[in-house]
Amino acid sequence: MPVFDLSQTPLRELNSALHNLGSGANDTAFEVINPRGSHAVAVGIDSPVTVEVRGSVGYYCAGMNDGGTITVHGSAGPGVAENMMSGTVVIEGDASQYAGATGQGGLLVIKGNAASRCGISMKGIDIVVHGSIGHMSAFMGQSGHLVVLGDAGEALGDSLYEAKLFVRGTVKSLGADCVEKAMKPKHLEKLAELLERAGVTDVRPEEFKRYGSARKLYNFNIDNAEAY
Amino acid sequence: MQKPIEAKGQQMSYHNPTTPPRKSATFDDYTLAEIRRAAATGIYDIRGGGTKRKVPHFDDLLFLGASISRYPLEGYREKCDTSVVLGTRFAKKPIELKIPITIAGMSFGALSGNAKEALGRGATLAGTSTTTGDGGMTNEERGHSEKLVYQYLPSRYGMNPKDLRRADAIEVVVGQGAKPGGGGMLLGQKISDRVAQMRNLPKGIDQRSACRHPDWTGPDDLEIKILELREITDWEKPIYVKVGGARPYYDTALAVKAGADVVVLDGMQGGTAATQDVFIENVGMPTLACIRPAVQALQDLGMHRKVQLIVSGGIRSGADVAKALALGADVVSIGTAALVAIGDNDPHWEEEYQKLGSTAGAYDDWHEGKDPAGITTQDPELAKRLDPVLAGRRLANYLKVMTLEAQTIARACGKNKLHNLEPEDLCALTMEAAAMAQVPLAGTSWYPGKGGF
Numbered sequence: 001m002p003v004f005d006l007s008q009t010p011l012r013e014l015n016s017a018l019h020n021l022g023s024g025a026n027d028t029a030f031e032v033i034n035p036r037g038s039h040a041v042a043v044g045i046d047s048p049v050t051v052e053v054r055g056s057v058g059y060y061c062a063g064m065n066d067g068g069t070i071t072v073h074g075s076a077g078p079g080v081a082e083n084m085m086s087g088t089v090v091i092e093g094d095a096s097q098y099a100g101a102t103g104q105g106g107l108l109v110i111k112g113n114a115a116s117r118c119g120i121s122m123k124g125i126d127i128v129v130h131g132s133i134g135h136m137s138a139f140m141g142q143s144g145h146l147v148v149l150g151d152a153g154e155a156l157g158d159s160l161y162e163a164k165l166f167v168r169g170t171v172k173s174l175g176a177d178c179v180e181k182a183m184k185p186k187h188l189e190k191l192a193e194l195l196e197r198a199g200v201t202d203v204r205p206e207e208f209k210r211y212g213s214a215r216k217l218y219n220f221n222i223d224n225a226e227a228y
Numbered sequence: 229m230q231k232p233i234e235a236k237g238q239q240m241s242y243h244n245p246t247t248p249p250r251k252s253a254t255f256d257d258y259t260l261a262e263i264r265r266a267a268a269t270g271i272y273d274i275r276g277g278g279t280k281r282k283v284p285h286f287d288d289l290l291f292l293g294a295s296i297s298r299y300p301l302e303g304y305r306e307k308c309d310t311s312v313v314l315g316t317r318f319a320k321k322p323i324e325l326k327i328p329i330t331i332a333g334m335s336f337g338a339l340s341g342n343a344k345e346a347l348g349r350g351a352t353l354a355g356t357s358t359t360t361g362d363g364g365m366t367n368e369e370r371g372h373s374e375k376l377v378y379q380y381l382p383s384r385y386g387m388n389p390k391d392l393r394r395a396d397a398i399e400v401v402v403g404q405g406a407k408p409g410g411g412g413m414l415l416g417q418k419i420s421d422r423v424a425q426m427r428n429l430p431k432g433i434d435q436r437s438a439c440r441h442p443d444w445t446g447p448d449d450l451e452i453k454i455l456e457l458r459e460i461t462d463w464e465k466p467i468y469v470k471v472g473g474a475r476p477y478y479d480t481a482l483a484v485k486a487g488a489d490v491v492v493l494d495g496m497q498g499g500t501a502a503t504q505d506v507f508i509e510n511v512g513m514p515t516l517a518c519i520r521p522a523v524q525a526l527q528d529l530g531m532h533r534k535v536q537l538i539v540s541g542g543i544r545s546g547a548d549v550a551k552a553l554a555l556g557a558d559v560v561s562i563g564t565a566a567l568v569a570i571g572d573n574d575p576h577w578e579e580e581y582q583k584l585g586s587t588a589g590a591y592d593d594w595h596e597g598k599d600p601a602g603i604t605t606q607d608p609e610l611a612k613r614l615d616p617v618l619a620g621r622r623l624a625n626y627l628k629v630m631t632l633e634a635q636t637i638a639r640a641c642g643k644n645k646l647h648n649l650e651p652e653d654l655c656a657l658t659m660e661a662a663a664m665a666q667v668p669l670a671g672t673s674w675y676p677g678k679g680g681f
Contacts, residue, residue: 015459039452044389044460059449060456064389079443083387098443102384104428120442121384123428140438142428162430218433219416222270 002027007034011041018045018068037077042070045087062089065106081108084125097134100127103144109198116153119146122163128198138163139175147194149203157211165211166191168203179214273505274413276338276594276604277564278406278497278541283514285497285542286551288661289654290670294642301639308635309645312559314536315397315466315489318458322466322489323375323396325559326355327631328646329549331623332494332540332563333379333399333470335361337414337423338501338594339567340611341368342619343603346570348372349616350623354631359399359561361501362412362437364426365391372620377468380457383412383437385427392461397490399468400454402441402479405498405541408472408512412437413502417597420606447482454487468492473513473541477521480537484529490536492561493522497542499564501604502595515541515552517664523556532556533647546633553634554649555665569626570619571601 004014014032021028028049035041039058042051045068053061056074066085075093084103091099094112101117103125110118110127116134119127122141132150139155141163151169158175164187165178174180183206191205251257265273294300301308315322331351336344338361348369351358357375364386365378378395380387392398403409414423416432424431444453454467469483470492483491495515500508519539526532539552540561552560564572573581575588580600584593594604602613638646641653655670656662662669663676674680 011459012463016462019462040456040459043456044462046389059452060443063456064392064460066389078449082443083384083389085388101443102387104388117442121438123384139442161433218430220271220434 001029001031003031003033005033006036006038006041011038014041015043018042018049018051021047021049035074039077042068045070048087056093065089075112076110080110081106081125084108094131095129099129100125103127107194107197113150119144119163122146126194126197128194128200130198130200132169135172136175138165141165145190145194147191147198147208149200157213159217160211160213162213164190166208167211168208171209171211174211177214177217178211181210181212183208183210274415274502274595275505275508275592276499276501276503277508277592278499279509279512281509283496284516284658284660284664285514286516286548288516288657289551289665289667290657291550291554291637291641291653292655293640298642300642301644303636303639306639307644308638309647310631310635312536312647314468314538314559317489317531317535318487319397319464319466319489320462321396321464323357325357325375327627328553328559328634329354329543329627329630330356330377330538330559330561331358331566332498332561333359333361333377333401334563334567335363335412335414335501336366336369337361337363337418337427337606339603340605340614341366342611342614342616343567343570344369345372345616346614346619346623347566348376349620350566350570350627351375353620353624354627356627357396360395362401362414363423364388365395366426370394372616379470381412381437382439382441383427384442385429385437389460392457392465395465397466397468398457398461399470399492400450400457400488401470402450402483403472403474403494404470404500405472405494405496405512405515406500407503407507408474409439410503410507410511411439413500413595415502415595418595418606423606447486450482450486458487466490468538470494472496472498473515473518476513476518477525480522480525481529484526484531484535488535490538491522491526492538492540493518494561495539495541498540499567514664515539515543516661519552519555519557520664520666526556533558546630546635547637549630549634550637550646550649551654553646554653555651558647565626566623567603569623570603571614571622572599572603574601577601 030051032053035055037058041057041061043063046066051070053072058077060079062070062081065087067087069088071090076091076095078096079098081089082101084106086105088107090109095110095114097115099114099118100108102121104123108127110129113131114133118133118137120139122144124144126145128147135153138157142161146165148167152171154172155175157178188205352374358373359377375396377397379399381401414435466489468490469488471479473495496512536558538559539557543560577600597605599605602610654667
């Protein structure tokens with residue numbers, strides 16, 4: 001099990017090792033100690049490795065992850081798991097702004113709270129936040145699911161495309177073109193699956209409300225100008 | 229019949245002789261038509277291309293040539309080097325171009341697949357690079373482009389680490405000259421099945437991309453974003469930062485500070501696939517006005533020629549290339565001119581341009597996807613009109629002619645390398661150009677801003 005102590009070893013060596021596993025390599029469980037808020041920790045992973053990060057990280061941890069399983073035993077700075085393609089990222093603590101931004105696949109689990117713009121421009125990623133999320137979350141979300149066990153801040157789902165949002169607590173306000181929608185059996189089923197994958201056992205899908213796009217801004221109309 | 233008006237002592241009349249009708253300079257025909265158009269449609273005008281207004285440009289500069297004080301080089305016989313290396317600052321794999329002219333970012337979506345292929349083929353034949361656009365990388369353009377720059381845009385449509393790794397350079401797009409401060413736009417007519425799939429959008433919607441990046445704001449964040457991109461690609465790829473011509477001194481300095489290998493600076497003549505006309509015509513600075521402040525920033529930081537500067541926006545000829553390089557650019561980039569070379573706005577299609585209410589040379593409704601030349605369209609029937617092999621050859625010819633023209637001028641100025649051209653070799657025809665380019669007004673030793681008037 002390779003261990004990288006970022007107080008001793010440059011970041012470059014960690015990411016380089018993660019990118020250069022020979023095919024058939026079986027020593028794929030990495031541990032990172034003393035991350036001390038480093039940026040770009042474990043970015044660009046393109047194979048099914050596991051990375052346990054012992055401590056908090058700075059910007060863009062697990063950026064563009066494609067198949068890895070990264071767990072941060074601490075909190076994450078802005079843009080954690082940005083543009084994830086596949087795999088799993090778990091943040092045991094809180095996440096800063098833009099968590100899961102533009103993610104195209106995979107699962108991001110945030111066990112604490114997430115700040116503003118969680119899931120901004122999401123394109124297929126599934127995000128489950130055990131706590132609450134900040135303002136402008138899922139802004140321009142294109143596809144994927146955002147599940148929030150706590151509350152959502154202002155302007156949830158502003159200018160939303162086809163991303164599906166589920167919030168268990170209160171929503172401070174909905175953004176332009178975001179509306180509450182009926183929870184159908186297929187949604188409850190999907191939600192149950194996401195909760196299970198995120199390790200949530202004590203919450204029922206029926207406790208959530210569903211939000212999505214009203215699709216009124218899809219084609220320009222001058223009389224909607226005040227909505228922008 | 230008007231009744232005569234009595235005046236003291238003599239008769240006056242309002243029965244005037246006919247005078248020529250006089251139109252207002254303020255409310256000219258174009259302005260009036262725009263008011264009527266807005267009133268009738270309830271939407272601002274959207275179009276492609278760059279600014280159409282007249283702005284000070286390279287035409288307002290001339291080369292001095294050699295004489296007694298410096299001697300010229302023989303055309304065709306004495307060497308005049310045109311190559312340039314981009315990404316020498318940090319990238320493990322800088323890219324070398326045979327000519328200092330590249331193809332600017334234009335998306336598959338805005339352009340047809342055949343048009344993108346033609347650009348790739350032409351650039352490759354001429355020994356230079358081409359660039360993706362807002363919509364991701366297609367296999368076709370990767371395949372046909374020996375050197376491909378992958379744009380990293382606010383929308384992140386189709387962004388993925390595999391394409392980052394198979395790119396030859398990465399261009400972080402902060403803005404573009406046609407619309408500094410604006411996001412991309414692709415209207416429903418052009419969101420075909422494939423475009424929709426690549427961008428993960430519902431088919432047929434009006435796509436308006438974000439104007440800011442979703443996960444960073446400001447130079448300090450940009451520095452960390454560049455670090456992340458370098459780490460993902462193992463520090464191999466040159467990283468460009470592209471800005472629209474707004475505050476070139478500070479934007480260049482901040483891009484350098486954030487760790488860019490290359491700064492791409494696009495003036496307001498630079499084109500767009502589709503943007504509000506009001507934006508194209510009223511936001512941003514002319515290319516000519518952008519170069520010297522950007523070069524100054526690089527010089528102040530001791531980074532001129534270490535961080536390369538690519539200038540774009542209204543480059544049309546080898547003379548423009550030579551002038552941009554003389555002012556301190558390392559490379560120029562062309563978009564509109566490349567499209568024209570492969571057949572955009574060609575008089576061959578005049579009849580069809582007329583049917584669209586336009587004329588060859590003025591057609592700019594690229595967002596409608598009805599381009600008779602088959603370039604700015606997703607209509608498969610129209611797209612078929614463009615033969616990518618032939619069009620690629622035309623582009624290669626054009627690039628080579630521009631290079632030869634630039635060499636011709638450089639040799640006349642006594643330079644054995646295009647990059648040895650310098651402001652010293654230039655004079656200006658107008659006060660405006662003298663001020664913007666900081667080269668003397670022809671026949672004087674003075675330009676506005678310089679003391680001793």
